[in-house]
Every structure is written in C-alpha cells, then in structure tokens.
Amino acid sequence: DTAVSQTPKYLVTQMGNDKSIKCEQNLGHDTMYWYKQDSKKFLKIMFSYNNKELIINETVPNRFSPKSPDKAHLNLHINSLELGDSAVYFCASSQDVRGGGDTQYFGPGTRLTVL
Amino acid sequence: SQKIEQNSEALNIQEGKTATLTCNYTNYSPAYLQWYRQDPGRGPVFLLLIRENEKEKRKERLKVTFDTTLKQSLFHITASQPADSATYLCALDMSDGQNFVFGPGTRLSVLP
Numbered sequence: 237d238t239a240v241s242q243t244p245k246y247l248v249t250q251m252g253n254d255k256s257i258k259c260e261q262n263l264g265h266d267t268m269y270w271y272k273q274d275s276k277k278f279l280k281i282m283f284s285y286n287n288k289e290l291i292i293n294e295t296v297p298n299r300f301s302p303k304s305p306d307k308a309h310l311n312l313h314i315n316s317l318e319l320g321d322s323a324v325y326f327c328a329s330s331q332d333v334r335g336g337g338d339t340q341y342f343g344p345g346t347r348l349t350v351l
Numbered sequence: 352s353q354k355i356e357q358n359s360e361a362l363n364i365q366e367g368k369t370a371t372l373t374c375n376y377t378n379y380s381p382a383y384l385q386w387y388r389q390d391p392g393r394g395p396v397f398l399l400l401i402r403e404n405e406k407e408k409r410k411e412r413l414k415v416t417f418d419t420t421l422k423q424s425l426f427h428i429t430a431s432q433p434a435d436s437a438t439y440l441c442a443l444d445m446s447d448g449q450n451f452v453f454g455p456g457t458r459l460s461v462l463p
Binding site for chain 1 (some may be wrong): 382383385387392393394395396397400402440444445450451452453454455456
C-alpha cells in the first residue's frame, strides 16, 4: 500500500491554465505539506496543514491555494500558471508537526511543466 | 541572513570507503536535524534524526553527528556500496512546528 500518493505524476500544460494536484496519505497522520523542488533541486516548503487547518504558509503567490477536505487529503490548486511554476511538487505528511522531531513521509512527486 | 549549506553538490568515492557529507547552517536554531535520501524521480526518504542535545546517532552503516556550537552535522556512510548512490539532504527542524528547512543536497556516487 502506498503511504503518500499523488496524482498526476506528470502534468504538462499551457501558461495561463488552472490545474490541480491531488495528495492522499493513509498513514493516519495529522499534518500534511506541499513542497516545491526547482531545477536546482532545492526543496522548499510551501504549505503545511494540521488537521485541516493551515499552519504554515510560506511566501508563495496567492495563485497557489491548498485545499484540505479531510486530514488524509491535501490538494494543491494553481491558477494562471506561469513558466516559473515548472518544478516537481511533493506532498508529504507527518504525525504532528508541533513540537518538532517528526519524520516526514513524501509522495512520489508531480512534475509540472508549463509551456 | 539564514543559510543552510551542504559541503559539495557532488561527491564521488570508491566502494568500500567511508563517505562523509557535511551540513552547515547559520542563523538557525534547530532542535533537531534530519537526514533524507532522495533517488532520481522519487521523493525524499527519511534516514536519521538527531536531537540538539545528542552528539551522535547510529543506524547500521550510517552515523550522524550534530555540533550546535559549530552549527554543523556530519553524515557518514561506512563500507559504502554502489546502492548508496543517491542525493542526501539534511533538514533543520526548528521544533516550534513552524519551520522545516532542507539543504540543497549532496549527490553521492559510489564507484565500483
């Protein structure tokens, strides 16, 4: 059974389009994250949700909107896609981010290419 | 300004040798430091966690040290094997639950 799954694995789209990436975890974790890994391989946190509540929102354009229908799902919706949005997006989960020391479980990633 | 660095972008070593990877940081105060492995086309996988009051942690052929005075962690793989070839990421965990920062990674190649 896949612990953290993402769909789609690849996403190729035109500039200006709106797209969504879905993430699901079956680990029973309370916290989920979205990370962006750019062409230089830097992995940067974008959002963190704990039990459906936003707890971290790094400086990302408001074209990016996370949505958490329940604590096992955290989807990422991107409006008006730009060339610079091309990257690999990773979803992750951990038991409970508060207090620290939690390990993160990552999904396989979604490679987004904006043409 | 805050910074996290890993000693080299790429490291090549011979099979059987010990690989040593370095993670340095400035203007952060992590309560924990974690190391992850990332293979091409895959998400990072957790390897080891060390607390700020721990000097060393071991797991099989892996060893991590954490020096909060030097603001540095060393990650060692002993008796390295070609299967250890991957990118290794260090991550700072600030314990307040608000900040988790990854380093840029070191791509390790173990040559047979």
